[in-house]
Amino acid sequence: MMHSLTLSDVLADHARSRPQVTAVVDGELRLTYPELDGRVTRLASALDGMGVSRGDRVLWLGQNAYAVLELLLACSRLGAIFCPANWRQSQDELRFVLADLTPAAVFWEHSETVAPLRDDRWIQAGEAYERLLADAPVRKFDQVADTEPTLALYTAAFDGRPSAALLSSAALVAHATSLLVVRQMEPGFTFLNNGPLFHVGTMMFCLATLQIGGTNVFTPAFDPEEVCRLVDAERVTQAFLFGGMIDAVAKANAGGKYDLSSLRFVAHSAEWDDMITVDDSPWCRSGMGGYGQTEVGGMLTFLGLAEGGAGLAGRPSPLAQVRILGPDGVEVPVGETGEICARGKTLFSGYFARPDLNAQKSAFGWHHTGDLGRREPDGTITFIGPKLRMIKSGAENVYPAEVERALKTHPAVADAAVIGVPDPQWHQAVKAVVALKPSAQATEDELIAHVRGLLASYKKPRHVTFVDTIPKRGFTPDYDALDAAHGGGNYPGT
Amino acid sequence: MMHSLTLSDVLADHARSRPQVTAVVDGELRLTYPELDGRVTRLASALDGMGVSRGDRVLWLGQNAYAVLELLLACSRLGAIFCPANWRQSQDELRFVLADLTPAAVFWEHSETVAPLRDDRWIQAGEAYERLLADAPVRKFDQVADTEPTLALYTAAFDGRPSAALLSSAALVAHATSLLVVRQMEPGFTFLNNGPLFHVGTMMFCLATLQIGGTNVFTPAFDPEEVCRLVDAERVTQAFLFGGMIDAVAKANAGGKYDLSSLRFVAHSAEWDDMITVDDSPWCRSGMGGYGQTEVGGMLTFLGLAEGGAGLAGRPSPLAQVRILGPDGVEVPVGETGEICARGKTLFSGYFARPDLNAQKSAFGWHHTGDLGRREPDGTITFIGPKLRMIKSGAENVYPAEVERALKTHPAVADAAVIGVPDPQWHQAVKAVVALKPSAQATEDELIAHVRGLLASYKKPRHVTFVDTIPKRGFTPDYDALDAAHGGGNYPGT
Structure with a gap:
């Protein structure tokens, strides 16, 4: 265990090495590293008291918040596994996650999707969460091996349902360090968590910021004006921004109302480059990513x-x-x-x-x-x-198998295949090719609404075409033939 | 083994990712990463053929050379442990290393100290080494866990004799990455190995340069003019230089004969800063180290x-x-x-x-x-x-226990204690306080020569004082009393 370094260990060292550094900002809440360390210890104690043991899963159903980082660190301290679920998911999708992950504890924020699912043992963000911490005893925890999984992120729907990728502290610390190298992050780095923390793209910068002892600023979701306000107020070094998001932020600050000069980021447009400090690190210099x-x-x-x-x-x-x-x-x-x-x-x-x-x-x-x-x-x-088909709609990945599975649950549908068609705004749009059962009937709008009821909105088909039979290659749809017949194209990487 | 990353693995990846990058320069020898990878495979095959197995030690008795890196990487590929011995050691010290490490293979460069020790199985650097590689078959090696030790560096004489610190690939890769972060090393980094590779101070930058896929330039030992020549010829980014070494290099280039502008290093003097590019990385900005x-x-x-x-x-x-x-x-x-x-x-x-x-x-x-x-x-x-006393003479650490042990092997010496006295040139000088056996005789010069015959020259006492008895605190000398009585002081950290 001499060589082990968990996320919890990283925090424990910062609490000693950086007693005056702000670790977390979220609205009115500001926590130094020692304060964060103390809260994480109490949260781990509370989880322990709720019966969460090593290897157990703890689920977060909510948007970005300081509690996401606290719960992850508390799970690391305890040897449990934290999962921030995709809050854009439908009730059916969330039900699947609950059944698949069998969490020992669930923390939730109120939303119309989540509220009907909850049971009495769930802890609500805000007052109930703070009361849990306040009531928890301070205790010591045994060292946890950094090879144990501590974060679960749902990804890639290989068989029509997503799977939870398990990441150990060792992997997360190593990845964070690789970002420190390429992004040349230094102490004082301040990251604005405005992208979703259930995606690795935001989470990885949150954890690299933790690793170098910087400051994580949380905001529930992307709002261009709020990004401007927070960059100015907290002297943010980097936010989760690319493409159209950058344009939206530049537009929101068109009058120069906010000082964005603390942002050290990629060059993008003349307007943007004037507002920020164009960064020379390899990450920013050679095209992000x-x-x-x-x-x-x-x-x-x-x-x-x-x-x-x-x-x-x-x-x-x-x-x-x-x-x-x-x-x-x-x-x-x-x-x-x-x-x-x-x-x-x-x-x-x-x-x-x-x-x-x-x-x-x-x-x-x-x-x-x-x-x-x-x-x-x-x-x-x-x-x-x-290798399996993927559709890119906006910044989101849509896996055909997942949408096909949803379509096939409609009583009128005999078979379905999903392709991506070029779209001027979203790069691709989801198109469903559907074969109905003999004498069954369903309209385009009906099928789109059906999928919308089962999956996140961005996965629903924009177009539905009806055919007699879906061409096959073995057991899977013949996507090449479908593309040729129904205008598919613009797939990522082509 | 999915998470394992040995030094050998790092090399194997560079051979694919950096086919055109120069990995090694040593005199006329220039090796790209694929060439180095091929030679390391043949060297590992040759070691295997010599009977070197997992966990066995391979010893290098010589100055800096490309063979030091090749032997380390071949040992990593094979699962063996490589030790570059301190070539400044006396014959007695080298004999101790041979007996302590029980190497399965020894590689040596000719020197007056080493030559009398060799046996027929030892491989001499140069022709014999190259013949060994040329004759070796190309074969595949099983994956080695990166937690296995692969480098042994002798250090700290706790009980009067040094011990070999064992470093795993995992530790070396992690440390190299920490240097990438703090020194902000990028692809293209070229390191001049002019400090001794048996010291971690040089070895750590050699391995960080390997890690980022840069170029390692080797020179046998520190020579100010040769440093200038190599920096100019190879566009070196960093060399192993501090304090007086920097002054010596600046002096050697006083006429501006060589272009040292590729060096991105610490500010030191007006003259030096004009010759090089003052670097802004945290390593260089905040005082090295x-x-x-x-x-x-x-x-x-x-x-x-x-x-x-x-x-x-x-x-x-x-x-x-x-x-x-x-x-x-x-x-x-x-x-x-x-x-x-x-x-x-x-x-x-x-x-x-x-x-x-x-x-x-x-x-x-x-x-x-x-x-x-x-x-x-x-x-x-x-x-x-x-915590144990240490004397700092020049850049070298001298452990009293080691010098005391050498003194006590003299037939006339009953007891001895070693302290450090302030020295205007070397920070401290080694002073021995010696109690002779009843009716035995020995002069100051005689005892100094005795130690010189057993230890590296810099460890020999500069002064010897004779006393009747050495004051003790328990089993160890009462160093405070000895300092007070015999002018000790200027210890590192005080």
Whole structure:
């Protein structure tokens, strides 16, 4: 255990090394590292008192809040697993998460979707949560191995339902450190958590900020004017912004009402560059990002490690290895397409309660990302696209299998396939190709409403086309034929 | 093994991700990452053929050379442990290392000290080494867990003899990554290995340069003009330089013969700052260094993480925890002196073949550094001095126990104690206080020559004082009384 370093340990060290540094800002709440450490100890005690044991799951049903970070750290202290659920999900989806994860404790914020699901043991955010902390005893906890999972994030609907990727403290700390390297984060870094914390893209920067002893500012969800206000008030270094979000923030601050100069971020537009400080770190200099997924802790490759490189995804994280493997587990030659596979310090510990999927994803001793890639002659990597079809609508990934599954629960539907069609605003729009049962009837609007009742709104089809039969290739829809017949295209990576 | 990342793995990934990058420069020799990877595989095959198995030790007796990095990486690939011995040691000291480490293979460079010790199985650097590689088959190796030790560095003479600190790939990779963070190292980083690779101070930057896929330039030992030539020729980013070494390099380049502008380093003097590019990374900005030792992989705290802080050693590495503990294992209050103790990803795996010492150093589940420190009110750490006495002569640490042991092997010596006296040039000079056996005789020069025959020259006493008896406190010399009586002082940290 001499080599173990959990998220809880990181916090415990900051409480000593950074007694005067603000760890958390959320509305009126401001916590220094010692205050956060003390609250996390009480929260862990409270969870323990509620019967949460090592390996048990604790679920958060709500938007971004300081409680998300506190619950994660308390679970790390206790050896439990924290899951911030996607609050944009439908009731049916949330019911699935509850049944799949079997949480020992649930914390919730009031919403019309969540309220009807709750039971009496659930703790509501706000007063009940604060009372729980206030009443909890301060006690000591045994050291937890950093190889134990401590965060669960639902992702990738391989079989029509998402799975919870389990991330250990060791993986989260390693990934955070890789961001410290590429983003050149320093003490004093202040991150605005305005993207959803149930996505690894926001969570990874929240945890890197924790790792370097910086300040995490929380806001429930993205609001351009509120982003401006918080950047100004808290001298924020970085927020979760890209593409259209940057334009929206620039527009909200068009009059220069707020001082955004503390933001050290990517160049984007002349207007934006004038408001902020254009940053020179590899992360900002070479085009943010690279290739990543929840299962590798966030980023597997970084554009910032491959300035001027040929590959569109950059080069691997300093803490991971990448191989482009064929279906036989053998590395494919440079320039040829294979599956992007990985090993290393940042990798997940498998999906919760998915033994078959875990065996399949770790074939030949390498994590199989499910994504296709290519090694360029200069050694950089190009991401080509998902091995299974994926549709990109706005910033969201839509997996056809998941939408098809929803469509097929409608009594009139015999079969269904989902494709992505080019969309000027959202890159792609979801299109359903549906075969109805003999003599059954259903309208386009009816089927869209049906899916809307089962899945997050952004997953619902924008268009429905009716056909007699869905063309097949083996057991799966023949997506190429469907694309050709129904205007599919613009898939990510093409 | 999905989460394992050995030094060998790092190299294997660079061979794919950086096919055109120069990994190694040594005289006329230039190796790209794929070339280095191929040579390391052949060297590992050759070691395997020589009977080197997992956990076996491989010893290097020579100055800096490309072979040091190749042997380390080959040992990592094979699961063996590489030790670059201190080439400044005496024959007696080297004999001790050979007997202590029981290496399965020894590689040596010709020197007057080493030549008389060699046996026929030893491989000489140069032709014999290259022949070994050329003749070796290319084979595959099983994956090695990164928790296995792969580097042994002799350090700290607790009981009068040094011990080999064992460092795993996991610790070395974690420490390298901490340097990437604080030094803000990027791809393209070129490090000149002009300090001794048997010291962690040089080795840690060599490995951080490997980690980020940079270029390691090797030179046998420090030569100011050669440093200038190599910086100019190889566009070196950083060399192993501090204090008087910087002055010597600036002096060697007084006429501006060489272009040193590629060096991104600390400000030092007006003359120096004009020659180089003053670097703004936390490592260079806030005064290089912090507190460290071989047993923590190099640095445990960084000044660069505590700009403007009160503590003279800065704040802990993002990958380690520090506690200031009392002798009972309980944390001492802020402002009080205790032992600097640590846990985390960069820590060593104990000393080779020292079970009692290992148990003692890991009391209460924390690595005990043997050094005294204090937590300041702002959370930063001040290093106070070694718990056991240590003398600082030039850049070298001299442990009294080691010199005392050497003195006591002289037939005329009954007892001896060693203290440090202030010295205008070397900070401290070694002074021996000696009690001779009844009616035995020995002169100051004779005793100095005796020690010189057993230990590195810098450890020999500069002064010898004769007394009737050495004052004791329990079993150890009463150093305070000895200092008071014989002019001791200027100890590091005071």
